[in-house]
Amino acid sequence: MKAVVCTKYGSPDVLQLREVDKPVPKNNEVLVKVHATTVTSGDCRVRSCNSSVLLWVPMRLILGFRKHRKPILGVELAGEIEAVGKNIKQFKTGDQVFALTGMSFGAHAEYTCIPEDGMLALKPANATYQEAASVLFGGTTALHFFRKGHMQSGQKVLIYGASGAVGTSAVQLAKYFGAEVTGVCSSTNIELVKSLGADKVIDYTKEDFTNREELYDIIFDAVGKTSKSNCKKALTPNGSYVTVDGQGIAKVRKEDLILLKELMEARKIKSVIDRHYSLEQMTEAHMYVDKGHKKGNVVITVNENSN
Secondary structure, three states: OEEEEEOOOOOHHHEEEEEOOOOOOOOOEEEEEEEEEEEOHHHHHHHHOOOOHHHHHHHHHHHOOOOOOOOEOOOEEEEEEEEEOOOOOOOOOOOEEEEEOHHHOOOOEOEEEEEOOOEEEEOOOOOOHHHHHOOHHHHHHHHHHHHHOOOOOOOEEEEEOOOEHHHHHHHHHHHHOOOEEEEEEOHHHHHHHHHOOOOEEEEOOOOOHHHOOOOEEEEEEOOOOOOHHHHHHHEEEEEEEEEOOOOOOOOOOHHHHHHHHHHHHOOOOOOOEEEEEEHHHHHHHHHHHHOOOOOEEEEEEOOOOOO
16 A cells, blocks of 8 residues: 655654555454545654654654654545454444554554544534545644633633634634634634634634733633743633643543534535645645645545445
8 A cells, every 4th residue: 555654753754655464453443444544743753753852852753763663654634444343333334434554653644543442433414534534633622722721611712723624623713612713823814713613702813812902711822923921811710721831641531533424414514625735745745734824724635436
């Protein structure tokens, strides 16, 4: 099968399309034919391992010191189950699924194996493979940090970085949970963020939201580009500041996938896709994400006949 292999730590050109052995599912695993996956900012960080001094050693301990222990990257996907292990009870051959592979990676390939008790669920019936794959990382990350911030209906929530993969999901989910949502983004993305349901949108290139004399119950930094000290004066006395920066991996629950599936099917949330690439264009996709200006998600179509 074809897979994109990360040959060493470094820039996007360390990624190579190669023929590798097709995996065989264990008794508790399903074999998924991958139709779509994504390139996230997290994939780029893992590829380069260009982290701060404090995080360098922990990252290398997890990922491998000289090169990746698991060189096929990618953490979110949608596809079709091609084979099942003998102990599988919840899924069957032919099921259309979406999944997060976490630190097992492996999504940037034509096939991958996923445990039945992993972050695997039937994909939303009304979503394409590309749409299903691109709602997982952002959606589950937003849900994790909203739980951490104890978000409740009626609160005022500010999403900093509202146009990214996490931010676009966070705006929609905050609205679903009954919050009054303010999004912060650049001027080119204002209409996008408004279309996702934000009550107010602030252009950070023209205005500092901390100087508006408006207080928020939760400030969620969805891109890791502000700080608690900077946001403190914009928080209510019991307000929460949560950020994706330096917080490790968001804790994902299987019920999060089920919720995202149900919300997509009910058209309460939607996937935001910036660009499409093929598996052969993985290097170009990483180069684009590295620039830090993507709107929503960058999708990789693995099987060109999928939709």
